[in-house]
Amino acid sequence: MADLEELYREIILDHYRNPRNRGELEPPATRTEGFNPLCGDEIVLSLLVEADRIVDVKIAGSGCSISQSSGSLMSAAIKGKTVEEARALIGTFKQMLSLGDNDEVASDAEPAPINLRSLGELAALQGVAKFPVRIKCATLSWNTLAQGLDESGN
């Protein structure tokens, strides 16, 4: 039961119930879709990048509390950040879940020390690491972000 409370931290439930930056943006913002076929999670990420900075972001879609709160938390974290900072955050976030850069499977390697403080509220998703099946839910919006940044030519 302790694990469950770690998984469903209050911040996560709050972002699930009241998602931030909800919606879609008009062009010239880019629109990227992400799917998690396992549980049918869907994310639509709209990104407006100007001069290497994410000036606006919106998230639409539906899915479980982990995928949706992760998207909401991510949108709040990357808004106003440079593309480079956002890319670095993707790396740190995956590291927190004991994932390599492109790797969907938790590695056995001793995780490199990460600065949890640099993750702010995102650290609330740490508990997901104990639930291997749900890691894909937590990383869906982040993989969609990486794809979106590539597609927007950044």
Add this chain to the structure above:
Amino acid sequence: MEAVSDLNVAAVREDFPILQQTPRGVRMVYLDSGASALPPHGVVEAMSTYQETTHANVHRGVYATAERATFLYEKARLDVGTFVSASHPADEIVFTKNCTEAFNLLAQSWGEANLGEGDVVVLSEMEHHANIVPWQQLQARKGFTIKFLGITEDRTLDLSNLDELLDGAKLLSITATSNVLGTINPIKELSARAHAAGALIAVDGAQAVPHETVDVTDLNLDFLAFSPHKVYGPTGIGVLYAKREHLADMPPFLGGGGMIKDVRLDGFLPADGPQRFEAGTPPIAEAVGLSAALAYVSSLGLDAISAHHRRLTSYALAAIEEQLAGKVTVQGPVDSPQRAGVLSLTVDGVHAHDIAQVLDTYGVCVRPGHHCAKPLMRRLGVNATARASFGIYNDVDDIDTMIEALHATIKMFA
């Protein structure tokens, strides 16, 4: 706790050592038999005894052990044929890898030979992907039409336009029981009406065979597919029943050893009967396990098993109605005797994955997701459900635990 059926569940539970496992530190409440039923000790033992005393390849060696392995493998075929009341049990059962492969065999062999432009295959909106995608794959090559029987508001099959859909159809391929809704379809009537329209009928028995007697002769089925691992048998083996006259005309499926009469440098002659469709070394130990599973199920009696599932289902439906009305929705017919032991649940504002996660901490194993029935999920307007499905080892304690865990889920996400 009141006794729920003629099945002696306490005694049955003794046969399933896996139920003693406590992966979450509490009693394991296994409510996922619709995905795969647990194997009783006797099945595991039959397979390991075979592996330790009799293992050899079949249909080849002349030495005693090989002969015995062949005997056991062919006995399994006979046992399956007898179990589903085939008229020619030794000649009408083909072993595949699973139920899904059985449908692929049917589409690529019978479908390849019999379907072309202008032809019609009728499916339903409540099919598992196993009975949709193989037809769509073939359709892309052969250009026939696929039509779908709809479902009604009470989540049963919409038969109002059946004759219209069957008009000119070559095949009705339909599930006997929905793996999402629990709806039991009127197969005997469907079979009669398909034949009256000049069509054949193929039935997906994956959920029905573990739940009730399926008599292919009485139902007059042309084809029946099912998965032994849902009937308390092993994974790795599937079953396609086909009437002998159809098998005789069907071209081979996979090619290789075992499925031929002769091979020359310029061609081959396929074997007769079921062997024609069994290329390569078949799942021998699994066939032995399947024999043991069917013997076990028969010893309990399918009538007692159906009655047991029905009582558990009514108990669960009543508890949900009494304690969780307005919060938990059951996706499927609610008060129908035509219902198998499958309950698909949705909770407003809570995703199925989250329901299943909370239930897991109570030891309750249910399945979240689309259950390989995405067209049906779209029709229901949900993207996922949490599905509880009952087996012979479940009792009302299991359901009480599930209900308690559902309360906790709602509390957590409210």
